Amino acid sequence: MAAILLIEDDPLVRRGLQLALSRHGHDVRTADTGEDGLREFRSAPPGLVVLDLMLPGIDGFEVCRRIRAEGEVPVIMLTARGDDFDVVGGLAAGADDYVVKPAQPTVLDARIRAVLRRSTGTSDGVRVHRDLRVDSTSLTVSLRGEPVMLTPTELRLLLTLSRAPGRVFSRQQLLEEVWELDYLGDSRLVDNCVQRLRVKIEDGSGAPVYVQTVRGFGYRFGPV
Template identity: 85%
Template sequence: MATLLLIEDDPLVRRGFQLALSRHGHDVRTADSGEEGLREFHSARPDLVVLDLMLPGIDGFQVCRRIRAVGDVPVIMLTAMGDDFDVVGGLAAGADDYVVKPAQPSVLDARIRAVLRRSAGHDGVRVHRDLHIDTTALTVSLHGRPVPLSPTELRLLLTLSRAPGRVFSRQLLLEEVWEHDYLGDSRLVDNCVQRLRAKIEDVPAAPEYIQTVRGFGYRFGPV
């Protein structure tokens, strides 16, 4: 269960998100201003902060900068619909993602889980649903059971999973996994992907983790 800090000055929005995210299994702390949010941040030590940008007193941009100044706790900002200035400013302040209000709690929960998955790799373990990748011990487990991988298969998985959602071309994978600095044989990549899918996908023919981007390459999901 993740501990979340929700900083939102609108009491109806704040209470609605708190109840909904609690039902999704999160421990949700709340604050109604930037000043209170910073105090709660230092006392609660949350796993992730959901931050409204338009706050009384210290605004969300300043709150985000102060959070970034002391650590790498993920921040998802809440922005007004169609306000590109808020999005650009929030990302520049250090936010990891954004959700446009009004937002369905299920959408916010999905973004929270995606950001937490991406940040999980910071301590050496990347968690993607039932797939756990220990980048320190160089081990992989699926549904709690170890998955034996060849060195090349492991290196391919580590490369793709370091940036979920990013599309890697076959040529780039050849360079990074096989260390080819020339236009190599893309079948090396395709065959290794097939072997890896057979080991980590519940249904290799309908992959969730190693996804094909037709005509270009592969990306790692879910994101």
């Protein structure tokens, strides 16, 4: 299914997840430290990284930041806690999704497949909004003629919003359409992804043009 790099320092967890994900059809390489994980990532870039946040040496937050600085490979973080410190910190570092440990292999596999599907998009042509060009056939985005590098999740969010300019999407609707979470999911996934997307396509003036907040409701795509 996918070439996965699993970075996890606990040998029992690492081996268990490697075997389980392999049974689900994934090709899994492993590393037990952040330093080794980055070396593996650079030597043979995977299709997706599963990353434990609490690593010896370089921790998972810094590993995620370095991976994100070097490319758009999707990252799912493993966190021992579901609290704000781990979740918000990991999402702010550039992670696409998270799973709270102990991670059930079937749940992790489902989240992996959902993240990978976000890179497929839909084939409904090119849309131009002021200086922003969104091509959902080639899955490319450009701003003032310059390419914009987006992660699969950021791209899927932009595609979803830009297909219906002016329509207000609640956070739950975006969780269902972008993250494929059909239950009451974590709205922090949406908010952090919106923040990262704005950094890449907005002008930094503090008044977003393309991804607008509708207070009390959610987000919409402009200009309308």
